[in-house]
Amino acid sequence: QTLFLAMVDQGVSPDVVTYNSLIHGFCSSTQWEEAMKYFKEMVDGGILPNVVTYNSLLSGLCKVGRMEDAQTLFLAMVHQGVTPDVVTYTSLIHGFCNSTQWEEAMRYFKEMVDGGILPNVITYTTLIQGQCSVANWREATRLFTEMMDRQISPDVVTFNILIGTLCREGRVEDAQRFLEMIIQRGEEPDIFTYNTLMDGYCMVGQMDEAKKVLESMVGKGYKPDVVSYNTLINGYCRSKMTNEAMRLFEKMPGNGLTPDIVTYSALLTGLCRAGRFMAAQEILSDMLGLCKNKC
């Protein structure tokens, strides 16, 4: 905002992209009034909002589940002669999926296809995730096949969602097969892929396999992050292997990682459950000590 004002002060006139950037910023931090203020200001200034402007506002509404408002805005944009694009529809579909209004999501999907707008990998991935989040594996795989049939290549995000869903259902072996499919297709799994799969093995108590995933990611040159460690620490704690959890915790600083609130929370819970209150107390005072140093 300050930069914006400075820019106006210097006599540089904002254009549609300037406004879009501001509006997007406010929308993604759910500062709705501010976003609308700039929207009005641009219209008053004679700058026509374009599809990006509307998409930013729309995705802001969709993210917080204000789907009635999103629909109203969608109609308004069409009314203003701005043609919705694949981003517009995908945002709406995402919003409806998140509020578990599957019928509406599919209605917009059809409308989009009928209107000659081609769904892309993000559209399909959004739909797949919508079905995965309500544990409708059949429909998820149907969509997965459909997208492949339409020559739309699933990407690593698509695979991560499928892997995460299988893991949550305890089907880690199947999840592992998807990881292999990514590699077979010549694509790169990312840190999300590995962390998700690791958590899958942790959830079924196969800590040896979880550890193998960590090792294979290191072997491929990926740096485990704080989430990787938290996942394994939590896994060891739940498998009552608190010594292993502690070992990992101690290795974090050496690997350039700072334990965060999640690390401490998992470890403290694990140690307390195991009745190791002395150890828990030590960890806690370490944490509080570090906290004081920073303040």
Added chain:
RNA sequence: AUGUUAGUUUUUCGCG
């Protein structure tokens, strides 16, 4: 010419 928009992972506790 260039810049702006949509999808994915980990912990505890509480509430619904």
